[in-house]
Amino acid sequence: MSDSYSLGEVEVSLSPLERFEEFLQSRGMRCTEQRRSMVNYVFSHHDHFDVDSLIERLPRKSEPGYVSRPTVYRTLIEFVDAGLLRCFELDGRHVYEHDYGYPEHDHCYCEKCRKLFEFHSEDLLALRDKVGKDMSFRVTGHRLIITGVCQECASQNRRKKRKQDLL
Amino acid sequence: MSDSYSLGEVEVSLSPLERFEEFLQSRGMRCTEQRRSMVNYVFSHHDHFDVDSLIERLPRKSEPGYVSRPTVYRTLIEFVDAGLLRCFELDGRHVYEHDYGYPEHDHCYCEKCRKLFEFHSEDLLALRDKVGKDMSFRVTGHRLIITGVCQECASQNRRKKRKQDLL
DNA sequence: TTGTATGCAAATAATTTGCACCAAA
Protein backbone atom coordinates (compact mmCIF):
# COMPACT_ATOMS: atom_id res chain seq x y z
CA MET A 1 0.00 0.00 0.00
CA SER A 2 1.37 3.38 -1.00
CA ASP A 3 1.46 6.32 1.33
CA SER A 4 -0.97 8.26 -0.83
CA TYR A 5 -4.58 7.41 -1.46
CA SER A 6 -6.46 7.92 -4.68
CA LEU A 7 -10.16 8.77 -4.67
CA GLY A 8 -11.77 9.94 -7.85
CA GLU A 9 -9.07 11.96 -9.52
CA VAL A 10 -7.21 13.82 -6.83
CA GLU A 11 -4.29 12.37 -4.89
CA VAL A 12 -4.48 12.85 -1.16
CA SER A 13 -2.11 11.61 1.50
CA LEU A 14 -4.60 10.11 3.94
CA SER A 15 -7.53 7.77 3.55
CA PRO A 16 -10.91 9.21 4.50
CA LEU A 17 -10.85 7.23 7.74
CA GLU A 18 -7.37 8.46 8.61
CA ARG A 19 -8.34 12.01 7.86
CA PHE A 20 -11.50 11.71 9.93
CA GLU A 21 -9.55 10.21 12.84
CA GLU A 22 -7.22 13.17 12.69
CA PHE A 23 -10.23 15.50 12.79
CA LEU A 24 -11.74 13.64 15.74
CA GLN A 25 -8.47 13.74 17.67
CA SER A 26 -8.08 17.46 17.12
CA ARG A 27 -11.49 18.01 18.69
CA GLY A 28 -11.27 15.50 21.51
CA MET A 29 -13.93 13.34 19.88
CA ARG A 30 -13.92 9.55 19.88
CA CYS A 31 -13.50 7.08 17.08
CA THR A 32 -16.54 4.91 17.63
CA GLU A 33 -17.88 1.83 15.91
CA GLN A 34 -20.66 3.92 14.34
CA ARG A 35 -18.34 6.58 12.96
CA ARG A 36 -16.10 3.94 11.44
CA SER A 37 -19.06 2.17 9.91
CA MET A 38 -20.31 5.40 8.36
CA VAL A 39 -16.91 6.19 6.84
CA ASN A 40 -16.88 2.73 5.28
CA TYR A 41 -20.23 2.99 3.65
CA VAL A 42 -20.07 6.63 2.63
CA PHE A 43 -16.67 6.35 0.95
CA SER A 44 -17.23 3.06 -0.84
CA HIS A 45 -19.37 4.85 -3.47
CA HIS A 46 -18.90 8.14 -5.25
CA ASP A 47 -22.57 8.89 -5.85
CA HIS A 48 -24.56 11.77 -4.57
CA PHE A 49 -26.84 10.62 -1.80
CA ASP A 50 -29.37 11.78 0.74
CA VAL A 51 -29.96 10.44 4.23
CA ASP A 52 -32.54 7.88 3.16
CA SER A 53 -30.47 6.39 0.38
CA LEU A 54 -27.48 6.16 2.71
CA ILE A 55 -29.49 4.40 5.39
CA GLU A 56 -30.70 1.92 2.77
CA ARG A 57 -27.08 0.97 2.13
CA LEU A 58 -26.13 0.86 5.81
CA PRO A 59 -26.59 -2.36 7.84
CA ARG A 60 -30.05 -2.91 9.33
CA LYS A 61 -30.79 -2.74 13.02
CA SER A 62 -29.31 -5.72 14.91
CA GLU A 63 -26.68 -6.20 12.17
CA PRO A 64 -23.05 -5.25 12.84
CA GLY A 65 -22.32 -1.73 11.67
CA TYR A 66 -25.85 -0.45 12.27
CA VAL A 67 -26.15 3.27 12.93
CA SER A 68 -29.36 4.88 14.15
CA ARG A 69 -30.98 7.63 12.12
CA PRO A 70 -30.16 10.46 14.54
CA THR A 71 -26.54 9.38 14.59
CA VAL A 72 -26.49 9.26 10.80
CA TYR A 73 -27.58 12.90 10.78
CA ARG A 74 -25.06 13.82 13.47
CA THR A 75 -22.19 12.07 11.74
CA LEU A 76 -22.92 13.57 8.33
CA ILE A 77 -22.59 17.00 9.90
CA GLU A 78 -19.21 15.93 11.28
CA PHE A 79 -18.10 14.73 7.85
CA VAL A 80 -18.96 18.14 6.43
CA ASP A 81 -17.06 19.88 9.24
CA ALA A 82 -14.11 17.60 8.64
CA GLY A 83 -14.05 18.52 4.95
CA LEU A 84 -14.88 14.99 3.83
CA LEU A 85 -18.30 15.80 2.40
CA ARG A 86 -20.06 18.76 0.91
CA CYS A 87 -23.77 19.32 1.40
CA PHE A 88 -26.39 21.20 -0.56
CA GLU A 89 -30.17 21.37 -0.75
CA LEU A 90 -32.22 20.04 -3.61
CA ASP A 91 -36.01 19.71 -3.73
CA GLY A 92 -36.24 20.27 -0.01
CA ARG A 93 -33.72 17.72 1.20
CA HIS A 94 -30.01 17.64 1.96
CA VAL A 95 -27.81 16.06 -0.67
CA TYR A 96 -24.25 15.02 0.12
CA GLU A 97 -21.26 14.35 -2.08
CA HIS A 98 -17.58 13.62 -1.59
CA ASP A 99 -15.36 16.61 -1.13
CA TYR A 100 -12.11 15.15 0.17
CA GLY A 101 -10.00 13.73 -2.63
CA TYR A 102 -12.60 14.65 -5.21
CA PRO A 103 -12.20 17.39 -7.78
CA GLU A 104 -14.22 20.60 -7.48
CA HIS A 105 -17.22 20.66 -9.77
CA ASP A 106 -20.75 21.92 -10.34
CA HIS A 107 -23.94 20.27 -11.50
CA CYS A 108 -26.55 20.00 -14.16
CA TYR A 109 -29.84 18.81 -12.72
CA CYS A 110 -32.34 17.03 -14.93
CA GLU A 111 -35.87 18.03 -14.03
CA LYS A 112 -37.30 14.86 -15.58
CA CYS A 113 -35.19 12.08 -14.04
CA ARG A 114 -33.82 14.20 -11.17
CA LYS A 115 -30.28 12.99 -11.79
CA LEU A 116 -27.24 15.18 -11.19
CA PHE A 117 -24.48 15.46 -13.77
CA GLU A 118 -21.12 16.89 -12.84
CA PHE A 119 -18.99 19.33 -14.79
CA HIS A 120 -15.98 21.46 -14.08
CA SER A 121 -15.35 24.95 -15.39
CA GLU A 122 -12.29 27.07 -14.77
CA ASP A 123 -14.13 29.98 -16.35
CA LEU A 124 -16.71 29.79 -13.62
CA LEU A 125 -14.06 30.11 -10.92
CA ALA A 126 -12.64 33.16 -12.68
CA LEU A 127 -16.11 34.65 -13.04
CA ARG A 128 -16.82 34.02 -9.39
CA ASP A 129 -13.68 35.79 -8.29
CA LYS A 130 -14.33 38.70 -10.62
CA VAL A 131 -17.82 39.14 -9.20
CA GLY A 132 -16.37 39.07 -5.70
CA LYS A 133 -13.86 41.74 -6.57
CA ASP A 134 -16.46 43.94 -8.29
CA MET A 135 -18.78 43.71 -5.30
CA SER A 136 -16.18 43.86 -2.52
CA PHE A 137 -17.37 40.46 -1.41
CA ARG A 138 -14.92 38.02 0.19
CA VAL A 139 -15.74 34.81 -1.70
CA THR A 140 -15.39 31.50 0.12
CA GLY A 141 -17.34 29.25 -2.22
CA HIS A 142 -20.21 28.94 -4.62
CA ARG A 143 -22.94 26.62 -5.78
CA LEU A 144 -24.14 26.52 -9.36
CA ILE A 145 -26.90 24.26 -10.53
CA ILE A 146 -27.91 24.35 -14.16
CA THR A 147 -31.43 23.01 -14.59
CA GLY A 148 -32.88 21.46 -17.68
CA VAL A 149 -33.36 18.11 -19.36
CA CYS A 150 -30.60 15.56 -19.84
CA GLN A 151 -29.86 13.94 -23.17
CA GLU A 152 -31.51 10.65 -22.27
CA CYS A 153 -34.77 12.21 -21.09
CA ALA A 154 -34.85 14.54 -24.08
CA SER A 155 -34.49 11.64 -26.52
CA GLN A 156 -37.15 9.62 -24.70
CA ASN A 157 -39.52 12.51 -25.18
CA ARG A 158 -38.73 12.65 -28.85
CA ARG A 159 -39.38 8.92 -29.20
CA LYS A 160 -42.73 9.28 -27.48
CA LYS A 161 -43.67 12.18 -29.72
CA ARG A 162 -42.78 10.17 -32.83
CA LYS A 163 -44.99 7.32 -31.64
CA GLN A 164 -47.85 9.69 -31.02
CA ASP A 165 -47.46 11.11 -34.49
CA LEU A 166 -48.04 7.64 -35.94
CA LEU A 167 -51.43 7.19 -34.27
CA MET B 1 -51.35 56.27 -16.37
CA SER B 2 -49.33 54.89 -19.29
CA ASP B 3 -50.02 51.53 -20.88
CA SER B 4 -46.70 50.12 -19.67
CA TYR B 5 -45.68 49.46 -16.13
CA SER B 6 -42.20 49.84 -14.68
CA LEU B 7 -40.97 47.53 -11.91
CA GLY B 8 -37.30 47.52 -11.07
CA GLU B 9 -35.62 48.08 -14.38
CA VAL B 10 -37.59 46.20 -16.99
CA GLU B 11 -40.61 47.63 -18.80
CA VAL B 12 -43.58 45.33 -18.95
CA SER B 13 -46.97 45.98 -20.43
CA LEU B 14 -49.16 44.77 -17.58
CA SER B 15 -49.15 45.39 -13.83
CA PRO B 16 -48.54 42.29 -11.69
CA LEU B 17 -52.23 42.18 -10.82
CA GLU B 18 -53.27 42.44 -14.44
CA ARG B 19 -50.85 39.72 -15.41
CA PHE B 20 -52.04 37.50 -12.58
CA GLU B 21 -55.66 38.03 -13.55
CA GLU B 22 -54.80 36.98 -17.07
CA PHE B 23 -53.17 33.85 -15.68
CA LEU B 24 -56.18 33.07 -13.49
CA GLN B 25 -58.58 33.52 -16.40
CA SER B 26 -56.58 31.23 -18.62
CA ARG B 27 -56.88 28.49 -16.01
CA GLY B 28 -60.45 29.06 -14.98
CA MET B 29 -59.34 30.24 -11.53
CA ARG B 30 -61.00 33.04 -9.60
CA CYS B 31 -59.77 36.45 -8.66
CA THR B 32 -60.46 36.42 -4.93
CA GLU B 33 -59.98 38.93 -2.16
CA GLN B 34 -57.03 36.90 -0.83
CA ARG B 35 -55.25 36.66 -4.15
CA ARG B 36 -55.63 40.41 -4.70
CA SER B 37 -54.36 41.13 -1.21
CA MET B 38 -51.30 38.96 -1.76
CA VAL B 39 -50.47 40.66 -5.05
CA ASN B 40 -50.64 44.01 -3.29
CA TYR B 41 -48.29 43.10 -0.48
CA VAL B 42 -45.86 40.99 -2.47
CA PHE B 43 -45.36 43.57 -5.22
CA SER B 44 -45.11 46.64 -3.02
CA HIS B 45 -41.53 45.67 -2.05
CA HIS B 46 -38.65 44.34 -4.08
CA ASP B 47 -36.94 42.42 -1.29
CA HIS B 48 -36.33 38.73 -1.06
CA PHE B 49 -38.69 37.17 1.41
CA ASP B 50 -39.79 33.91 2.94
CA VAL B 51 -43.26 32.91 4.06
CA ASP B 52 -42.83 34.16 7.61
CA SER B 53 -41.57 37.59 6.65
CA LEU B 54 -44.40 37.95 4.13
CA ILE B 55 -47.01 37.02 6.72
CA GLU B 56 -45.54 39.60 9.07
CA ARG B 57 -46.27 42.27 6.47
CA LEU B 58 -49.71 40.93 5.63
CA PRO B 59 -52.78 42.09 7.61
CA ARG B 60 -53.49 40.17 10.83
CA LYS B 61 -56.44 37.88 11.28
CA SER B 62 -59.74 39.83 11.46
CA GLU B 63 -58.18 42.73 9.55
CA PRO B 64 -59.19 43.35 5.93
CA GLY B 65 -56.82 41.64 3.51
CA TYR B 66 -55.95 38.80 5.90
CA VAL B 67 -54.81 35.58 4.24
CA SER B 68 -54.42 32.33 6.14
CA ARG B 69 -51.07 30.58 6.18
CA PRO B 70 -52.11 27.65 3.96
CA THR B 71 -53.50 30.07 1.40
CA VAL B 72 -50.28 32.07 1.51
CA TYR B 73 -48.40 28.89 0.60
CA ARG B 74 -50.92 28.00 -2.10
CA THR B 75 -50.89 31.47 -3.63
CA LEU B 76 -47.10 31.73 -3.70
CA ILE B 77 -47.02 28.56 -5.78
CA GLU B 78 -49.50 30.19 -8.14
CA PHE B 79 -47.31 33.29 -8.42
CA VAL B 80 -44.40 31.08 -9.40
CA ASP B 81 -46.52 29.25 -11.98
CA ALA B 82 -47.70 32.59 -13.33
CA GLY B 83 -44.11 33.77 -13.77
CA LEU B 84 -44.49 36.56 -11.22
CA LEU B 85 -42.08 35.13 -8.64
CA ARG B 86 -39.07 32.90 -8.62
CA CYS B 87 -38.39 30.55 -5.73
CA PHE B 88 -35.24 28.95 -4.38
CA GLU B 89 -34.09 27.20 -1.22
CA LEU B 90 -31.72 28.73 1.30
CA ASP B 91 -30.88 27.36 4.73
CA GLY B 92 -33.75 24.93 4.54
CA ARG B 93 -36.52 27.33 3.64
CA HIS B 94 -38.12 28.68 0.49
CA VAL B 95 -37.06 32.16 -0.55
CA TYR B 96 -39.04 34.16 -3.09
CA GLU B 97 -38.14 37.10 -5.26
CA HIS B 98 -39.76 39.06 -8.07
CA ASP B 99 -39.36 37.61 -11.51
CA TYR B 100 -41.91 39.52 -13.59
CA GLY B 101 -40.60 42.91 -14.65
CA TYR B 102 -37.35 42.33 -12.84
CA PRO B 103 -34.02 41.74 -14.54
CA GLU B 104 -32.42 38.29 -14.44
CA HIS B 105 -29.69 38.05 -11.83
CA ASP B 106 -27.80 35.83 -9.39
CA HIS B 107 -26.76 36.21 -5.78
CA CYS B 108 -23.94 36.59 -3.34
CA TYR B 109 -24.94 35.27 0.06
CA CYS B 110 -23.22 36.60 3.17
CA GLU B 111 -22.71 33.82 5.70
CA LYS B 112 -22.47 36.32 8.57
CA CYS B 113 -25.52 38.56 8.12
CA ARG B 114 -27.37 36.15 5.79
CA LYS B 115 -28.20 38.94 3.37
CA LEU B 116 -28.48 38.36 -0.36
CA PHE B 117 -26.78 40.69 -2.84
CA GLU B 118 -27.76 40.66 -6.48
CA PHE B 119 -25.51 40.78 -9.50
CA HIS B 120 -25.91 40.19 -13.18
CA SER B 121 -23.40 38.54 -15.47
CA GLU B 122 -23.74 38.02 -19.19
CA ASP B 123 -20.63 35.85 -19.05
CA LEU B 124 -22.45 33.46 -16.78
CA LEU B 125 -25.26 33.02 -19.28
CA ALA B 126 -22.75 32.30 -22.01
CA LEU B 127 -20.92 29.84 -19.75
CA ARG B 128 -24.18 28.13 -18.89
CA ASP B 129 -25.10 27.66 -22.53
CA LYS B 130 -21.64 26.40 -23.39
CA VAL B 131 -21.83 23.80 -20.62
CA GLY B 132 -25.23 22.73 -21.90
CA LYS B 133 -23.88 22.30 -25.39
CA ASP B 134 -20.80 20.40 -24.23
CA MET B 135 -22.91 18.02 -22.16
CA SER B 136 -25.87 17.67 -24.55
CA PHE B 137 -28.06 19.07 -21.82
CA ARG B 138 -31.11 21.17 -22.74
CA VAL B 139 -30.72 24.13 -20.39
CA THR B 140 -33.85 25.81 -19.07
CA GLY B 141 -32.37 27.80 -16.20
CA HIS B 142 -29.74 27.98 -13.51
CA ARG B 143 -29.15 29.06 -9.96
CA LEU B 144 -25.79 30.41 -8.80
CA ILE B 145 -25.12 31.45 -5.25
CA ILE B 146 -21.70 32.77 -4.36
CA THR B 147 -21.08 32.39 -0.63
CA GLY B 148 -18.73 34.47 1.46
CA VAL B 149 -18.66 37.57 3.60
CA CYS B 150 -20.03 40.92 2.53
CA GLN B 151 -18.06 44.13 2.78
CA GLU B 152 -19.90 45.37 5.85
CA CYS B 153 -19.44 42.18 7.85
CA ALA B 154 -15.82 41.90 6.82
CA SER B 155 -15.08 45.42 8.04
CA GLN B 156 -16.94 44.82 11.30
CA ASN B 157 -14.71 41.85 11.90
CA ARG B 158 -11.65 43.93 11.27
CA ARG B 159 -12.84 46.55 13.73
CA LYS B 160 -13.44 43.91 16.38
CA LYS B 161 -10.00 42.46 15.82
CA ARG B 162 -8.40 45.86 16.19
CA LYS B 163 -10.22 46.41 19.46
CA GLN B 164 -9.08 43.02 20.74
CA ASP B 165 -5.52 43.87 19.81
CA LEU B 166 -5.70 46.89 22.09
CA LEU B 167 -6.62 44.85 25.19
C1' DT C 1 -76.23 27.79 -9.17
C1' DT C 2 -71.93 25.62 -9.52
C1' DG C 3 -67.70 24.50 -8.66
C1' DT C 4 -63.50 26.89 -7.02
C1' DA C 5 -61.25 28.87 -2.84
C1' DT C 6 -60.62 29.37 1.93
C1' DG C 7 -59.66 28.58 6.89
C1' DC C 8 -59.16 25.40 10.27
C1' DA C 9 -57.12 21.57 12.24
C1' DA C 10 -54.62 17.70 11.43
C1' DA C 11 -51.13 15.22 8.71
C1' DT C 12 -46.47 14.89 6.69
C1' DA C 13 -41.63 14.97 6.11
C1' DA C 14 -37.15 16.03 7.28
C1' DT C 15 -34.40 16.95 10.87
C1' DT C 16 -33.16 17.87 15.73
C1' DT C 17 -33.11 17.25 20.72
C1' DG C 18 -33.54 15.42 25.73
C1' DC C 19 -32.14 11.93 28.26
C1' DA C 20 -30.84 7.51 30.32
C1' DC C 21 -27.54 4.25 29.30
C1' DC C 22 -23.11 2.77 26.90
C1' DA C 23 -18.34 2.76 25.88
C1' DA C 24 -13.66 4.83 24.20
C1' DA C 25 -9.48 6.57 26.03
Add this chain to the structure above:
DNA sequence: TTTGGTGCAAATTATTTGCATACAA
Protein backbone atom coordinates in the same frame (compact mmCIF):
# COMPACT_ATOMS: atom_id res chain seq x y z
C1' DT D 1 -13.09 6.42 35.63
C1' DT D 2 -14.40 10.01 33.10
C1' DT D 3 -16.43 12.34 29.58
C1' DG D 4 -18.21 11.96 25.07
C1' DG D 5 -21.56 9.01 22.12
C1' DT D 6 -25.66 6.44 21.10
C1' DG D 7 -30.42 4.92 20.54
C1' DC D 8 -34.93 5.79 21.58
C1' DA D 9 -38.83 8.51 21.68
C1' DA D 10 -40.50 12.88 21.48
C1' DA D 11 -40.09 17.69 19.82
C1' DT D 12 -39.50 21.01 16.10
C1' DT D 13 -39.95 23.28 11.72
C1' DA D 14 -41.62 24.02 7.31
C1' DT D 15 -45.00 22.72 4.46
C1' DT D 16 -49.12 20.22 2.75
C1' DT D 17 -53.73 18.22 2.90
C1' DG D 18 -58.78 16.86 4.09
C1' DC D 19 -62.83 18.78 4.61
C1' DA D 20 -66.83 21.66 5.69
C1' DT D 21 -68.02 26.18 4.54
C1' DA D 22 -67.84 30.60 1.82
C1' DC D 23 -67.95 33.04 -2.31
C1' DA D 24 -66.81 34.47 -7.44
C1' DA D 25 -68.67 33.98 -11.89
